[in-house]
Amino acid sequence: MKFIVCIKQVPDVSAPIQIRNGELSMDSDRMVINAYDASAVEEALVLTEKHGGSVDVVLIGPDKAKETIRKALAMGADAGHHIALEDGAGLDSAAYASILKAFFEKQSYDIIAVGKQSQDTDAGLAGSMLATHLNLPYAANAVGLELEDKTLVVKRQGDTGQEMIGLPTPCLVTCSNDMNNPRIPSLKGIMSSKKKPVETYTMDSLGLDLNSLRSDVVKTNTQSYKNMPAREPGKKFDGDAEELVGTLVNLLQNEAKVI
Amino acid sequence: MSTFLVFVATSDGKIKRSSLEVLSHARSQAEKRGMLLAAAVVDTDATRYSDEIQSYGAKTIYAISNPVFKTHLNASLIQALSTIIETAKPSIFACASTEATKDVLGALGASFNAAVLPDVASFELTDNGVSALRPVMAAKVLSQNTATGDLILISVRSGSYDSAKSPVTAEVKNIGFQPSDFAAVLREILTSAGEKVDLSEAQVVVAAGRGVKDEVGRKLIEDLSEVLGAAIGASRAVVETGLFPATAQIGQTGKVVSPQLYFAIGISGAVQHTAGMANSKVIVAINKDADAPIFQMATYGLVGDLFKILPLLTEELRKLK
Structure with missing residues (x-):
């Protein structure tokens, strides 16, 4: 099986964030591989180690983002594809899905794996948009993958229970970070990643034009950011367990009136 | 008059609370903008929810009933919602954000070339589209977003709005549905x-x-x-x-x-x-x-x-x- 995993470089969301004049400002400029994408890479590696095959990764981003391709190669992916985009400002999920569509139309693959969402925007749209553009069967929010001959068996987390879905290849799957813990690249992996091939594509080489993407495909825009409204802290009690329980039951009954 | 269509999700013979919250907010937005409020229901027996849906103010109910909707599979839900969207021709489509709708929203956006605002904490209609707040960056901040286009799809986080009734008499339109031969197959559901x-x-x-x-x-x-x-x-x-x-x-x-x-x-x-x-x-x-x-x-x-x-x-x- 040939996997191609779509990966994205994102800011480290665990770093402190401030908002200045409606714009985000982060204490750290540290950029990382999107955690959900890292799980998709990991699962593709596990399946190819077991059943044979190869894992490519593709990333859209500036030159600096190639470090994230190297990270995936160090984990064990075989080859990288870098779609060069120095300034992605103003592009939405639909635009990224269109760029990936143009890329995949020139590739051969059995399974496209992507993170279920990006940890910076949490939109979770690009995967199913791409599957629709490529007319592929897909499953979202996978928490486990298995291969049976030419079928990818996806365990997906649904609203109630987990749904087992058989997808004939070629297909697409969006991955949760709950399915595995991505491996930390070994020193050997890091050394060998430097010799692995990374091919670069331009918008031009994919037959795309950024201006027409911005005018024809993009339909949503992020205007500004603001702080999450905080809940008012309520009442806090300390004491022995019996006293605490008596206080709580009284408040739930007579003040909040929820029991 | 343009249409505001709300997908009303059901589970075990009941309408989901989160869908009633969206329907209630959609009604107030539709009233302000002079739009027709319509609902889409997809279920094994979709018409049984009509009384409750009209009590929340939907004036047209598009119903698709088929045994395949006993369980969730994205391909069948996409086919059903696409059929309803083609019939109702809404300018706004909203639903509660659940694992089922997260599974289909991007596909609907791509196939209708629509604007999509997923998982919003609040939204309102504006003169040229929709304005919405979304939690981003691990829900540490809210982003202010706009969407424009002939069709805008929105999914709303549960608990963002209170549900409130406002009864009307709705026209129920049953839409014929024949499931396509889907490539993906639901094999089983594991529940704990x-x-x-x-x-x-x-x-x-x-x-x-x-x-x-x-x-x-x-x-x-x-x-x-x-x-x-x-x-x-x-x-x-x-x-x-x-x-x-x-x-x-x-x-x-x-x-x-x-x-x-x-x-x-x-x-x-x-x-x-x-x-x-x-x-x-x-x-x-x-x-x-x-x-x-x-x-x-x-x-x-x-x-x-x-x-x-x-x-x-x-x-x-x-x-x-």
């Missing part, structure tokens, strides 16, 4: 014992975190949830250790819940977790660490040992029944 109550729809949730530690702690959680008729939730920490099933996970990567009453037990309150429960009406936190961030948002906070507090609390609540 803890899923007796649907977590995302529950009115009371008892959620466990790292402080719950072991089987003894889990039993205390189960006892409390039983006496309250509550659904059991969990933070990522205790799902990873295998103490609670993945289906119970609440937070940024799990479910979003908005019950009337939420118990955060042994949960420190990291933003990755609170992103999934901040819309709860009353929050009770029990934690032995007096500085745990969860106390910053709890309505009632108890600083103490959950292994001592929970047996007493369960006992007291049992007496009330």
Whole structure:
């Protein structure tokens, strides 16, 4: 099986964030591989180690983002594809899905794996948009993958229970970070990643034009950011367990009136 | 007159609470803009919900009934919603954000070349489209977004709006439906014992975190949830250790819940977790660490040992029944 995993470089969301004049400002400029994408890479590696095959990764981003391709190669992916985009400002999920569509139309693959969402925007749209553009069967929010001959068996987390879905290849799957813990690249992996091939594509080489993407495909825009409204802290009690329980039951009954 | 279409999701013969919240907010928005409020229902027997839907003000109900909708498969839901969108020709389509709608929203956006605003905390119609707030960056901040286009799709986080009735008499349109020959096949659904109550729809949730530690702690959680008729939730920490099933996970990567009453037990309150429960009406936190961030948002906070507090609390609540 040939996997191609779509990966994205994102800011480290665990770093402190401030908002200045409606714009985000982060204490750290540290950029990382999107955690959900890292799980998709990991699962593709596990399946190819077991059943044979190869894992490519593709990333859209500036030159600096190639470090994230190297990270995936160090984990064990075989080859990288870098779609060069120095300034992605103003592009939405639909635009990224269109760029990936143009890329995949020139590739051969059995399974496209992507993170279920990006940890910076949490939109979770690009995967199913791409599957629709490529007319592929897909499953979202996978928490486990298995291969049976030419079928990818996806365990997906649904609203109630987990749904087992058989997808004939070629297909697409969006991955949760709950399915595995991505491996930390070994020193050997890091050394060998430097010799692995990374091919670069331009918008031009994919037959795309950024201006027409911005005018024809993009339909949503992020205007500004603001702080999450905080809940008012309520009442806090300390004491022995019996006293605490008596206080709580009284408040739930007579003040909040929820029991 | 342009149409505002709301997908009303059902589960086990009931309309989901989160869908009624969206329908209620959609009604007020549609009224302000002079739009027709319509609802889409897709179920094994979709017309049985008409009375309840019209009591929330939908003037047209598009119903698709077929046995395939007993279970969820993205391909069949996409086909049904596409058929309704082609018939109703809405300018706005909204739904509650659930695992089922997250599974289809991008596909609908791509096939209709529509603007999509997923998982919004609030939205309103403007002169040239929709303006919406979305939690981003691990739910640490809100982004202000706009969408424009002939069709705008929106999914709304549960608990963002209150549901309120406003009865009308609706016209019900039954739409014929023949499922296509889908490539993807649903083989089976695995449910665990803890899923007796649907977590995302529950009115009371008892959620466990790292402080719950072991089987003894889990039993205390189960006892409390039983006496309250509550659904059991969990933070990522205790799902990873295998103490609670993945289906119970609440937070940024799990479910979003908005019950009337939420118990955060042994949960420190990291933003990755609170992103999934901040819309709860009353929050009770029990934690032995007096500085745990969860106390910053709890309505009632108890600083103490959950292994001592929970047996007493369960006992007291049992007496009330």
